[in-house]
Amino acid sequence: MAYDLYYWPMIPGRGEYPRLVLEAAEAPYRDVARLPESDGGGMAAMTAFLEGERGALIPFAPPFLVDDDIVIVQAAEISAYVGERHGLAPLTEPERHFARSIALTTADLVAETHDVHHPLGAGLYYEDQKPEAKRRAEGFRNERMPKFLGWYEQLLERNPECDAYLVGDGLSHADLGLFQTVEGLTYAFPKRMQTLMTDYPKVAALRDRVADHPPVAAYLKSERRMAFNEDGIFRHYPELDAA
Amino acid sequence: MAYDLYYWPMIPGRGEYPRLVLEAAEAPYRDVARLPESDGGGMAAMTAFLEGERGALIPFAPPFLVDDDIVIVQAAEISAYVGERHGLAPLTEPERHFARSIALTTADLVAETHDVHHPLGAGLYYEDQKPEAKRRAEGFRNERMPKFLGWYEQLLERNPECDAYLVGDGLSHADLGLFQTVEGLTYAFPKRMQTLMTDYPKVAALRDRVADHPPVAAYLKSERRMAFNEDGIFRHYPELDAA
8 A cells, every 4th residue: 555645735844854765765655735635635634634533643743654554753753664664774773773863863953954044933934033043044054054964974984884875784764864954955055055065075975876866866857856945944045044 | 781871961851751761661771971980971971972982873962872782862762762662652553653753743842942942042042042032932832832732632632542641551651751841841831831731631630640650750759850950951931931
């Protein structure tokens, strides 16, 4: 049976993390909220779950994945679940666990990236918190971005199996999560990323390696791949960027 | 072999989530950074891991748990790992996964609670972002707190096994995480919680049920249980609270 992935239909956001794993795994899935209502899709299908009309396992928020009677919530958890079932996770137990730890840390980075343009909370528009966003962006660009990127670079340098992947000797959901995050940061902070990425050659090489992975390459060229936009997590506001 | 838990020694913070699961499970563990350096503990032992001196599985940040050659990072992931090994997780696969999803959602709430007093980022002192914290606190108290607490209440109401636990028919790491979060929110926002909690009787009852669980009750009375304080995640700043 195909997986059912649920996420907001108009933004890549956090939904893109599990979507990328499903695509890289060539796993059968329905992107439910992006399907027509006549096919049982659309926002109505997603809302039904969130309002408890589809059972007692009620997600707090999308993304969530439904696999028969299993409901998995949270981008990193879905990515690990799919990755572990489809050869996109390391095989040894310590590495398998560590891939999960990396994916969850990436989820923290994604949340911090969101907070840059919404430091006072998601309940206010960006336009109502621009000065605060500028202040938060400074620390994010100068301290947090190098701290996270430096950590990924170190994991690649230190991976005893091979420096081509974050953990283990093959592509995993953790690598796919880093790819999407580098793409998002490059969209949101192009000046800063241009300066920074020269310090992280292995992260840059991993980004290219993921983009060239045949199922990912085919997906990125397809209509299923959504462009980043200013309703999502990674937003390009030039006033928040600097080299 | 005993588990080794690593977390900042002076605050309950995110470390308290896995610590509580270890205590509730009566699992043998060392709280490494709180041990004397002469016993191989202290901050030096934690820093060695974070700086990559203890192997290639390098955590981005505490808390992390070391179990022989396994390194698990992130509070919710450690809690699930320990819970699943020690009878503090549901037995069916859908419920087991859902307990993880709940724990990760609780971790999001914890991160949001932290951001209330640090909306412009963790790199600045609270004193340098007080007006912004006040603005963020308003949305947190009025929108986010009821949204999260209402969701937990709904899970308890809808649990087909029994309304005493969030998922399944027994105490799980997800319940322990909610307990700690209710304790933290009550410490940080006593006025708001006094008003709010009358709407969530099942959450309140679960909080009491966890506190009365014998190993938890013994732990809460012990010196191992740290008090909340204004260096941690849950901070009581009266100016951020309101009924």
